[in-house]
Amino acid sequence: MANKIFVLDTSVFILGYDVGGMKAVTVPEVVDELLGKKKVFLDIAVEKGLRIEESRKESIKRVKKIAKETGDIEKLSSTDISLLAKAIDCGEDAIVLSDDYAIQNVCSKFGMQFEGIQQGEIKRDIIWKKRCVGCKRIYETGDICPICGSKLKIKMVKKDERYK
Numbered sequence: 120m121a122n123k124i125f126v127l128d129t130s131v132f133i134l135g136y137d138v139g140g141m142k143a144v145t146v147p148e149v150v151d152e153l154l155g156k157k158k159v160f161l162d163i164a165v166e167k168g169l170r171i172e173e174s175r176k177e178s179i180k181r182v183k184k185i186a187k188e189t190g191d192i193e194k195l196s197s198t199d200i201s202l203l204a205k206a207i208d209c210g211e212d213a214i215v216l217s218d219d220y221a222i223q224n225v226c227s228k229f230g231m232q233f234e235g236i237q238q239g240e241i242k243r244d245i246i247w248k249k250r251c252v253g254c255k256r257i258y259e260t261g262d263i264c265p266i267c268g269s270k271l272k273i274k275m276v277k278k279d280e281r282y283k
């Protein structure tokens with residue numbers, strides 16, 4: 120597993136899975152998709168070493184060419200195409216991590232490794248949130264607790280604590 124590189128789809132950051140301890144990369148198009156939404160999980164992933172890299176133009180061309188041949192080009196957004204191109208850039212150690220069925224389907228047609236988040240190694244019951252060092256309230260985002268004014272720190276939270 121040590122050399123595996125996980126290529127992360129937007130769904131990873133929306134669902135909030137812990138990517139700590141993984142070699143992980145995503146593309147700027149995914150970051151753009153998250154703008155204006157909750158991007159706390161992306162911020163946390165970056166703090167934990169996630170790299171954000173553009174895909175090589177040659178790889179994007181290659182993905183488009185294969186997708187035309189397989190008839191999948193219509194189903195893929197420009198983000199999907201860039202993500203698949205990034206998987207090509209990363210070579211045979213790349214695993215696309217996505218819960219998007221269309222992406223998984225195309226990966227299997229392209230002969231790329233992929234993993235669904237729910238079936239994958241990442242435990243679904245652990246998520247990352249921010250917790251106030253003062254009153255211990257849990258927040259999705261922010262730096263200062265609006266209730267007591269203390270600092271918020273990133274903390275691993277069990278799923279059942281999620282909505283507290």
Ligand SMILES: [Zn+2]
Binds near residue numbers: 253255264
């Ligand atoms: Zn507080």
